[in-house]
Amino acid sequence: MARNKRAIPEINAGSMADIAFLLLIFYLVTTTMDTDKGINRKLPPFDEELIQDPPPIKERNIFTVLVNSNDQLLVEDEYLEIGQLREKAMEFIDNNGDRSCDYCKGYGMSISSDNPDKAVISLQNDRGTSYGMYVKVQNELIAAYQDLRDEYAESEYGRSYREMDSDEDQDIIKEIKTSYPQKISEAEPLNIGG
Amino acid sequence: MAVLKKKKDKALPAMNTSALPDIVFMLLFFFMVATVMREVDLKVAVNKPQATEIQKLERKSLVTYIYAGAPRQKYQDKFGKSPRIQLNDSFATLDDVQAFVISERETKSEEERPLMTMSIKADRTVKMGLISDIKLQLRKAQALKINYSSLQPKNVDALYSSEN
Numbered sequence: 001m002a003r004n005k006r007a008i009p010e011i012n013a014g015s016m017a018d019i020a021f022l023l024l025i026f027y028l029v030t031t032t033m034d035t036d037k038g039i040n041r042k043l044p045p046f047d048e049e050l051i052q053d054p055p056p057i058k059e060r061n062i063f064t065v066l067v068n069s070n071d072q073l074l075v076e077d078e079y080l081e082i083g084q085l086r087e088k089a090m091e092f093i094d095n096n097g098d099r100s101c102d103y104c105k106g107y108g109m110s111i112s113s114d115n116p117d118k119a120v121i122s123l124q125n126d127r128g129t130s131y132g133m134y135v136k137v138q139n140e141l142i143a144a145y146q147d148l149r150d151e152y153a154e155s156e157y158g159r160s161y162r163e164m165d166s167d168e169d170q171d172i173i174k175e176i177k178t179s180y181p182q183k184i185s186e187a188e189p190l191n192i193g194g
Numbered sequence: 195m196a197v198l199k200k201k202k203d204k205a206l207p208a209m210n211t212s213a214l215p216d217i218v219f220m221l222l223f224f225f226m227v228a229t230v231m232r233e234v235d236l237k238v239a240v241n242k243p244q245a246t247e248i249q250k251l252e253r254k255s256l257v258t259y260i261y262a263g264a265p266r267q268k269y270q271d272k273f274g275k276s277p278r279i280q281l282n283d284s285f286a287t288l289d290d291v292q293a294f295v296i297s298e299r300e301t302k303s304e305e306e307r308p309l310m311t312m313s314i315k316a317d318r319t320v321k322m323g324l325i326s327d328i329k330l331q332l333r334k335a336q337a338l339k340i341n342y343s344s345l346q347p348k349n350v351d352a353l354y355s356s357e358n
Binding site for chain 1: 211214215218219221222225226243244245246247248249250251254257262311313314316317318319320321322323325326329330332333334336337338339340341342343344345346353354
């Protein structure tokens with residue numbers, strides 16, 4: 001009797017784990033946890049009647065970025081490559097022309113912005129500009145602000161702005177954001193074509 | 195001696211791994227359920243633009259997608275090759291965008307509505323004319339939080355080369 005029992009062993013379930021593992025790995029590999037990432041932006045509200053007299057902004061406080069339908073950049077009336085845009089924008093924001101910004105490291109040129117609070121970047125593209133280029137330009141302009149905030153955070157708090165936690169460091173982030181407020185204004189696109 | 199060895203064998207049975215498949219199956223089911231294959235059937239080809247200053251989209255339930263790009267090969271006979279908008283599972287025109295946003299907003303609870311984000315998933319070759327039109331429609335529909343869906347480039351220098 002005892003012998004008989006030994007002769008019929010249990011079904012070997014050892015390979016079941018292997019099969020399950022196989023399936024598991026298949027799912028792990030195939031399901032791309034589609035991490036959605038992108039550039040966050042806020043659109044201005046739509047107003048039927050445009051503001052009649054927008055508050056005047058001094059010419060020196062506006063940094064104009066134009067993108068034409070051939071994806072070429074014209075920055076402050078100067079032809080520029082996309083790789084140079086970030087640096088130019090940072091120079092402009094950090095210029096500190098009226099010496100009111102004590103944390104700025106700019107050159108204080110009289111033709112560039114007064115202080116980061118007054119500096120406005122004006123972006124205008126053509127209807128023929130490619131979306132890829134538009135995102136690249138946006139990216140560079142945001143990166144310019146982020147880099148400046150990073151520098152400021154390093155000198156004031158000894159850590160990087162990009163690595164701060166939005167919950168824990170709420171107040172610090174707020175303070176940094178007011179030091180370098182992001183002011184990117186987008187004009188209605190031109191329709192020159194080409 | 196031989197007898198003794200046999201006894202020892204019996205005293206030390208193999209570790210019971212019969213629960214292992216259960217555990218693995220549990221994991222498997224978790225993954226099968228958790229990975230929402232919610233991705234709509236893309237009818238337009240979208241090759242996302244590249245950017246470095248990207249942020250993760252939190253709370254997917256509050257995100258609404260708008261796709262824009264040239265119709266895929268199999269739809270080209272019917273819809274042509276020029277870039278089009280896709281909302282949910284079908285092609286749409288600009289006039290549909292506002293209604294779409296409003297109907298999407300209806301599905302969210304009152305307190306969550308201001309947090310709604312519109313994610314624009316457009317091909318990098320799409321002309322800005324179309325994107326601007328979409329943006330204008332979004333502004334009219336009071337959907338002001340938007341996100342330009344982009345990819346982190348594997349090689350940052352590639353961002354500055356004149357191609358793509």
